Amino acid sequence: MTGDTAGSLKTGFWKRRISILGGTALLLGGVVLGAGTAWAAGQASPPANRAEIEAIVREYILSHPEIIPEAVARLEQAEARKVLASNRAAIETxxxxxxxxxxxGDxxxxxxxxxxxxxxxxxxADVQKLVREDANLMVIYRDFPVLSPASTEAALASLSAANQGRYNQFHAAMFDSPGRVSLARTLGIVKGVGLDEARTTADLSNAALKAEVDRxxxxxxNLGLTGTPxxxxxxxxxxxAVGFDRLKEAVAAARAEKGR
Structure with missing residues (x-):
């Protein structure tokens, strides 16, 4: 990952985490303020003042620390839904x-x-298995080259392959062929899958393709992604790499949500 790319991704990640943690604090603050309408089981009367309310809430949190990660997880999900909603078309096109x-696909x-x-x-391999098993699934690939300059060259070559109508052949060969990613290996795969070598080489400097990578x-x-996949x-x-089973469960859950 280049220094500039790594730094910007980490900055975005921590901004998102700070926002989420701030939301968690507000949520717990709401618990404190709302506690005036309820009190601990068996207590004869509600707490008389803010100090008593805070003491009850503090004792509950210390006795049930699992609510903190649960609260963070819920706020993360809510934050993700907002970000995804505002970027849905760009992400899924x-x-x-x-x-x-x-x-x-649905x-x-x-x-x-x-x-x-x-x-x-x-x-x-997990995604390929999903595609074979699920006839109603569409998979959209987004090149996200963060590891090296060779990653960016490979990404530009893959976008060139997409424009040439041979994306899946190139994509599979890049992962199925042995060896580390390098320009020589990428261009060898370009030739092996029947792409126009001169066009692909020129596309390594194509401003429109570079703009797509930047997007x-x-x-x-914006999504708070910190790495791949x-x-x-x-x-x-x-x-x-969450594995086939978890991906399949997520697809099933998304399908169930659409059916509601």
């Missing part, structure tokens, strides 16, 4: 042919990935 599965799974990421290689990085910052499905953000 594929670049050219950079998608797999059913283009009219659920969309968005994958933010880096070709240099070993966990993305594992995640690729993906900006989307990632990351998945967006419905109103959920999943981070890391």
């Amino acid at each position: 594929p670049f050219a042919s950079a998608f797999a599965g059913n283009a009219k 659920v969309k799974l968005v994958v933010f990935f880096d070709y240099a990421c070993p966990y993305c290689r594992q995640g690729h 993906n990085l900006a989307l990632g910052r 990351s998945y967006i499905v419905g109103n959920r953000i999943l981070s890391g």
